Amino acid sequence: MEDGRGHGPGSHTVSRVPDREPFDPIAEAHRQWSTRWPEHADHMAAVTSVMRVQQLLLARIEDTLKPYGLTFAAYEALQLLAFSRHGSLPMGKMGDRLMVHPAAVTNAISRLEQRELAERRMSPDDRRVVLATITPAGRDVALDATTALNQACFGLQAIPRRDMAKITEMLRNIRAAVGDIPAGTKAT
Amino acid sequence: MEDGRGHGPGSHTVSRVPDREPFDPIAEAHRQWSTRWPEHADHMAAVTSVMRVQQLLLARIEDTLKPYGLTFAAYEALQLLAFSRHGSLPMGKMGDRLMVHPAAVTNAISRLEQRELAERRMSPDDRRVVLATITPAGRDVALDATTALNQACFGLQAIPRRDMAKITEMLRNIRAAVGDIPAGTKAT
DNA sequence: GTCCAACATTTGGGCGTTAAAGTAAATATA
DNA sequence: TATATTTACTTTAACGCCCAAATGTTGGAC
Numbered sequence: 385m386e387d388g389r390g391h392g393p394g395s396h397t398v399s400r401v402p403d404r405e406p407f408d409p410i411a412e413a414h415r416q417w418s419t420r421w422p423e424h425a426d427h428m429a430a431v432t433s434v435m436r437v438q439q440l441l442l443a444r445i446e447d448t449l450k451p452y453g454l455t456f457a458a459y460e461a462l463q464l465l466a467f468s469r470h471g472s473l474p475m476g477k478m479g480d481r482l483m484v485h486p487a488a489v490t491n492a493i494s495r496l497e498q499r500e501l502a503e504r505r506m507s508p509d510d511r512r513v514v515l516a517t518i519t520p521a522g523r524d525v526a527l528d529a530t531t532a533l534n535q536a537c538f539g540l541q542a543i544p545r546r547d548m549a550k551i552t553e554m555l556r557n558i559r560a561a562v563g564d565i566p567a568g569t570k571a572t
Numbered sequence: 573m574e575d576g577r578g579h580g581p582g583s584h585t586v587s588r589v590p591d592r593e594p595f596d597p598i599a600e601a602h603r604q605w606s607t608r609w610p611e612h613a614d615h616m617a618a619v620t621s622v623m624r625v626q627q628l629l630l631a632r633i634e635d636t637l638k639p640y641g642l643t644f645a646a647y648e649a650l651q652l653l654a655f656s657r658h659g660s661l662p663m664g665k666m667g668d669r670l671m672v673h674p675a676a677v678t679n680a681i682s683r684l685e686q687r688e689l690a691e692r693r694m695s696p697d698d699r700r701v702v703l704a705t706i707t708p709a710g711r712d713v714a715l716d717a718t719t720a721l722n723q724a725c726f727g728l729q730a731i732p733r734r735d736m737a738k739i740t741e742m743l744r745n746i747r748a749a750v751g752d753i754p755a756g757t758k759a760t
Numbered sequence: 761g762t763c764c765a766a767c768a769t770t771t772g773g774g775c776g777t778t779a780a781a782g783t784a785a786a787t788a789t790a
Numbered sequence: 791t792a793t794a795t796t797t798a799c800t801t802t803a804a805c806g807c808c809c810a811a812a813t814g815t816t817g818g819a820c
Contacts, residue, residue, distance in 0.1 A: 408753045409669060410740070416655050423733075424722040430736035431629055431728070433743040438626035439671055440750045441619055457775060467604050478798060483627055488776055490801055495774080498745060512784045512799045534612040540619070543747040545611075548618035551742050552598070554735065555621040560627045561730040565596045645807060664767060673809050678769055680807085700767045700816045763820080770813070781802075788795070 410436065434555075448536045452529045455497070457484075459529055461492045462501060464524045465518035470519035472505065489516075501525055598624065622743075632643035636724045640717045641687070645672075647717055649680045650689060654714045660693065660705035676703075689713055 410432050422444040445456050454462070464481055465471055471483035473481075479489045493516045501522035507513040518526070540548070559565050598620050605613040633644050642650070648670055653659055661669075667677045681704045684690035689710035695701040706714070728736070747753050 421722050426733040428738045430739045433740045437743045534609050545614040548614045551618045552621045554626045554739050558625050
């Protein structure tokens, strides 16, 4: 996959992450920023880092998921259902959990439904709500995909668990600052 | 904006980041994962954290950018041009820098061109390449938007610079592990 | 002069958002 | 109690962004 230089047909196959620049683009941007807004450069670099790492991880994850015909969004939805108490959740609830708009859930479940990995059921309690429900086939796929993801260690075999935990901790500060979680939340 | 509970028309206005769950969904997922794949839970939590923080930051950034009629993708492209040596860059080069597909650059520049923030020029050296070029109006908008972004401190006034730098450093390890930058790259 | 590599664009589809609409439940009001 | 208003839940439609594959053009090598 890692094609060293050389675009053309056959390059861009591995969902972006093209040929790497010979330098660190974030360090470069930090330099540029520092000459103009020195007091904001560190924040900018951190934010840019998060953006870029997300992009990189997403690419790896989707490569891992591709053999199972799942996109990351589809996987997230499926796994959420798999972890739910009865294998089903109201559409709106899924939107809250996944932090996406209700309309996005509608579409995601529709696609899963087409592939018979999930199905819609009317709630017996409230006829307004529709329950997205995972099928046995859906559970199988979710399990296989999760195993693959774990195997690939989310693409980060090289990094020790301790460092990963540290990253989670530091990012939790950001999430707290932004109101994603109650301020004083502690680790597991 | 912060509507405490209560969806319906008028909620979901602030680009996702809906009402917060009463618990930390990542800590919850970490728990679930731990019971089944304990040796992978830390990696999973870190990856999930990056994904979620990216989502949160993006929402904040786009809110800040909205008054200038810019999306984050558009801002990135514009800023890249603004920082470039002659205010212009080949389309392909932009794709490399921004880590997006060539087609994405085509569309992004087209939209910027419509708004007269950028324009296309044929390269005098190579008639295959088209140079995306920032206009004076584009520079103005980019500068204003950047100021706004800095003012908002990228939405993270609360977090000290030192912590932000630490995050950048730890994420650089991930980028190195994934091949985004040469292994031994150091900070600025 | 022919063949191949590099660029950019077009086309098609997934995913996300906003805005608007439709139905069902809850609540107010008479 | 009966009707009317408001609120909750989902869906549809329209648009932006991204990727993937196919198309068309130019430059360079043989």
